[in-house]
Amino acid sequence: MRIFLCALLCLAWTFAGANKPEVVLLDFVTSGERIRSHGYPMETHTVTTEDGYVLTLFRIPYSHKLQNQNAERPAVLLQHGLFSNSDCWLSSGPDNSLAYLLADAGYDVWLGNARGNIYSRENEVISLNNPKFWHFDWHEIGTIDIPAMIDYILEETGQSQVHYAGHSQGTTVYLVMLSERPEYNAKIKSGHLLAPCAFFEHGASPVFKYVGALVGTPGGVWNQLLVDTELIPHNALVNRFADTACGEHSEHDEYCRNAFVLFANGGYQNTNVTSLQVLIETHPAGSSSNQGIHYMQLWASHEFRQYDWGTKKNRQLYGQDLPPDYDLSKITAATHSYSSHNDALCGPQDVDTLVSQFTHLTEDHRIPLQSFNHLDFIVAKNMKELVNDLVVERINSYEG
Numbered sequence: 001m002r003i004f005l006c007a008l009l010c011l012a013w014t015f016a017g018a019n020k021p022e023v024v025l026l027d028f029v030t031s032g033e034r035i036r037s038h039g040y041p042m043e044t045h046t047v048t049t050e051d052g053y054v055l056t057l058f059r060i061p062y063s064h065k066l067q068n069q070n071a072e073r074p075a076v077l078l079q080h081g082l083f084s085n086s087d088c089w090l091s092s093g094p095d096n097s098l099a100y101l102l103a104d105a106g107y108d109v110w111l112g113n114a115r116g117n118i119y120s121r122e123n124e125v126i127s128l129n130n131p132k133f134w135h136f137d138w139h140e141i142g143t144i145d146i147p148a149m150i151d152y153i154l155e156e157t158g159q160s161q162v163h164y165a166g167h168s169q170g171t172t173v174y175l176v177m178l179s180e181r182p183e184y185n186a187k188i189k190s191g192h193l194l195a196p197c198a199f200f201e202h203g204a205s206p207v208f209k210y211v212g213a214l215v216g217t218p219g220g221v222w223n224q225l226l227v228d229t230e231l232i233p234h235n236a237l238v239n240r241f242a243d244t245a246c247g248e249h250s251e252h253d254e255y256c257r258n259a260f261v262l263f264a265n266g267g268y269q270n271t272n273v274t275s276l277q278v279l280i281e282t283h284p285a286g287s288s289s290n291q292g293i294h295y296m297q298l299w300a301s302h303e304f305r306q307y308d309w310g311t312k313k314n315r316q317l318y319g320q321d322l323p324p325d326y327d328l329s330k331i332t333a334a335t336h337s338y339s340s341h342n343d344a345l346c347g348p349q350d351v352d353t354l355v356s357q358f359t360h361l362t363e364d365h366r367i368p369l370q371s372f373n374h375l376d377f378i379v380a381k382n383m384k385e386l387v388n389d390l391v392v393e394r395i396n397s398y399e400g
Helices: 002-015 031-037 098-104 138-157 169-180 182-187 206-215 221-226 236-245 253-258 273-281 289-301 311-318 348-357 383-397
Strands: 043-048 053-060 075-079 108-111 162-167 188-194 335-339 363-366
Touching: 031 053, 043 138, 053 098, 053 138, 075 098, 075 138, 075 169, 098 108, 098 383, 108 138, 138 162, 138 169, 138 182, 138 289, 162 169, 169 182, 169 188, 182 188, 188 383, 206 221, 206 289, 221 289, 335 348, 335 383, 348 363
Parallel strands: 075 108, 075 162, 162 188, 188 335, 335 363
Antiparallel strands: 043 053, 053 108
């Protein structure tokens, strides 16, 4: 896989017209180092789940601009999407990224990292090299990881509730948690779903057409080959080349934008290339193949339900031929949805389906800019005005 990625990079460089350039590779910068580089205080915390995974949380406890360390600071948990990590909430810098904006609004900000990404690659009983390490998908992240993070934050802060914001898979795991473990509704003061992903019937991304057809139905040879493995592992060398090549004013900017065609129906006019470069530095961040397969199953079935292992194993695990649906009616926490027209993964028609089944949804906000896409929630040059300011405003409304 790594050799394949390196080969792709070399081919891309050739077709981009690179003529044996001398490249100075950028250093790897962690979420914690990035936070401190902007003058904010930072803490690193680890949470061990009930099944042994050691998760890393980065914390911005207060704002150095406000010097509000002695004031009451409500807690907010930010959760990343598939292939991502906590850096996605920092990649656009202090003037635009949601993590910094919330800290400057007086909040105690916690950045989660799901099992399997570059910041959460340990298990107390299972080796990283054991296939059993990767025997999970976003169902386990939703039912185990996020509750463990929330309980840890509440214990550390002495608070009874947290605000939550997630992007893409970060929204899926929120829906899973509150439908499968409804007692956690009481621990959510407000939830904010950026590019909410639950239904995929109308997904326009080519990934559905080419990958969904291979792994969307259980029992195929590709399912057997890919299950319980690491999907698109992080490779430091590839990432160093990519983030260097995709810098601001680089002659390869167009190729860098086009590399993310999976997320949009066409057009990347909103992308902040500098933010994209920062994102590429640690992305893709590592995940289980089961996470991707599970999403492809949702596309094939048109349902929001648990992992489909095939009839025999489904009967053993669930007591029925097909996996059970997630019951969205159990979600009673105040929840706000923010979606966009140009999202090729979780588009407007599928958001309509989610809204129709989410009987207690507080707000369904559609981004008015037609070109806004799935990744723009993280790296768009206009995301502050179109998304993040709204999220901060909504969270403020729960704090008076």
